[in-house]
Amino acid sequence: MSQVQPRLQVRDLHTRLLQGTGALPLVRGVSFDLYDGQTLALVGESGSGKSLTALTLMRLLARNARWQCTGQALLRDGAGQTHDLLTVSAEHMRQLRGNRVAMIFQEPMTCLNPVLPVGEQIAESVRLHRGLDRSAARAQALRALEQVEIPAARQRLDEYPHQLSGGMRQRVMIAMAMVCEPQVLIADEPTTALDVTIQAQILQLMSRLQQQTGMSMLFITHNLGVVAHHAERVAVMYAGQVVEQAGVAQLFAQPAHPYTQGLLACLPGRARQLAKQTGRAVPLQDISGQAPAMHALGPGCSFAPRCRASLAVCTTAPPPWLGEGTHRRLCHLEGPP
Ligand SMILES: Nc1ncnc2c1ncn2[C@@H]1O[C@H](COP(=O)(O)OP(=O)(O)O)[C@@H](O)[C@H]1O
Ligand SMILES: [Mg+2]
Numbered sequence: 579m580s581q582v583q584p585r586l587q588v589r590d591l592h593t594r595l596l597q598g599t600g601a602l603p604l605v606r607g608v609s610f611d612l613y614d615g616q617t618l619a620l621v622g623e624s625g626s627g628k629s630l631t632a633l634t635l636m637r638l639l640a641r642n643a644r645w646q647c648t649g650q651a652l653l654r655d656g657a658g659q660t661h662d663l664l665t666v667s668a669e670h671m672r673q674l675r676g677n678r679v680a681m682i683f684q685e686p687m688t689c690l691n692p693v694l695p696v697g698e699q700i701a702e703s704v705r706l707h708r709g710l711d712r713s714a715a716r717a718q719a720l721r722a723l724e725q726v727e728i729p730a731a732r733q734r735l736d737e738y739p740h741q742l743s744g745g746m747r748q749r750v751m752i753a754m755a756m757v758c759e760p761q762v763l764i765a766d767e768p769t770t771a772l773d774v775t776i777q778a779q780i781l782q783l784m785s786r787l788q789q790q791t792g793m794s795m796l797f798i799t800h801n802l803g804v805v806a807h808h809a810e811r812v813a814v815m816y817a818g819q820v821v822e823q824a825g826v827a828q829l830f831a832q833p834a835h836p837y838t839q840g841l842l843a844c845l846p847g848r849a850r851q852l853a854k855q856t857g858r859a860v861p862l863q864d865i866s867g868q869a870p871a872m873h874a875l876g877p878g879c880s881f882a883p884r885c886r887a888s889l890a891v892c893t894t895a896p897p898p899w900l901g902e903g904t905h906r907r908l909c910h911l912e913g914p915p
Contacts, residue, residue: 583654584611585794586635586679586762591649591664593627593634601646602873605630606818608649612762612794619805619826620798621841622815625869628798631815632764635663635796636681637671653679653762677707680755684767686747689754690739696750697723697735700757707758722753726783745776749783756787763788764796769804781808802845806830811904814838817870817880824905834900835907836885840865879910887911 593605605627612618620628630639639645651663655678666674683689691699700722701715710718716735723731726749739747748768755763765784769777785808788795797809805812805826812829814822814837822835833839844865867884879885882892889910897910 582613585614585654586612586796587650587652587654588612588635589650589652591631591634591651592647593630593639594646596644596646603875604818604872605634608813608815608818608820610813610820610823612796614761614794615788615792616811617788617795617797617809619809619812620796620815621800621802621805621812623865623869624800626815627818628815629766630818632681632766632796632798635764636675636679637663637668638675638681655761673707676703676755676760677758678760679762679764680758680760681764681766682748682751682755682768684770686744686751687739689751690747692739695736695738696742700750700754703754703757718757719753722757723750725756725787726750726753728753744772745780748772748776748780752780752784752787756791759791759793761793762796763793764798766798767800770800784808802841814841817875818872819880819908821881821909822907828905832905834905835881835909836887836911837865837881838907840884879908 588611589609591605591608592603594601594603608627608631610618620631622628633639634647635651639647647664649664652660653663653674654660661670661674663671663674663679690696697716697719700719701712704710704715704718705712720731720735723734728734728746728749734742734746739750742750752768768784769780772780781804784795787793797804799805809826811823811825813820814835816837822829822833822838824834829838830842833842865884870880870883876893878891878893878895879897882888885892892910895910897908899906900909900912901907
């Protein structure tokens with residue numbers, strides 16, 4: 579049997595914001611693998627670097643700032659060729675983006691054009707990547723809208739984003755992301771802005787599309803219920819680093835990093851059980867203490883100032899990776915969790 583290879587292999591990803599003569603490290607050595615048909619959830623409190631990680635991979639970091647990105651993000655295409663998303667030319671990246679790797683955002687209006695009918699916006703991507711003519715591209719756009727279960731899809735083709743509800747807009751964005759059948763989909767809190775019922779529908783839709791296409795997903799979410807129900811693996815981010823990675827069941831049963839333990843402890847017992855069993859909405863709560871200032875990180879573990887189990891070494895030396903196999907944590911504390 580041939581060994582399953584990751585679709586996307588991210589290694590030691592660093593994103594620094596250049597300011598004057600200095601560089602502020604905001605993503606600090608993130609590594610993970612995405613496999614076909616699987617979802618990796620990326621969780622962590624606000625400001626931990628989840629969106630920057632996604633935007634770095636997509637090469638969509640804000641243009642009004644200067645960035646320095648290092649590391650590797652190797653995308654394997656259908657022919658087994660690899661493309662490093664960080665170093666391919668801008669032109670090559672335009673061919674990959676929307677085609678092999680696509681992203682959906684929390685707020686659809688940030689990437690929908692308000693003055694263009696949604697059908698044209700979806701068709702644009704197929705024309706660009708598949709070289710289809712107008713009418714063939716329009717037919718594809720219609721299929722994409724039907725695939726995301728938009729009622730009266732034919733009529734919607736000619737409507738503008740403002741004519742659609744929030745849930746519909748999110749469906750349009752998913753249709754746009756999916757129309758070229760990307761191998762990797764990055765979803766950055768795609769349902770946070772929606773009400774709970776619509777959230778559940780959109781998540782179901784995404785799961786179904788994933789089953790149909792076999793794409794892999796990086797799912798950024800604040801919702802541990804979503805993690806439990808929709809992901810196979812979890813990476814927990816803190817202060818720009820992944821501090822724990824595990825299978826979903828492992829993480830819920832035996833969180834090993836004190837930060838993850840804190841996150842799960844914030845969930846009331848019943849809510850936690852519910853999250854595991856039903857995937858119902860259970861928002862991530864912030865643990866006590868302040869998020870670290872990224873410009874003033876010490877030499878030790880960035881979580882040490884908030885950690886209840888902190889030792890002397892935690893403030894003086896960077897933590898090592900501990901744990902075995904698929905469950906690992908960035909922590910000085912030895913022994914079972
Ligand atoms: N365009 C930007 N310019 C300057 N700093 C930014 C920019 N985008 C994000 N940051 C900073 O980078 C850190 C991580 O942000 P982000 O990745 O958006 O966090 P998350 O998505 O986990 O909430 C935060 O401290 C944030 O203030
Ligand atoms: Mg974010």
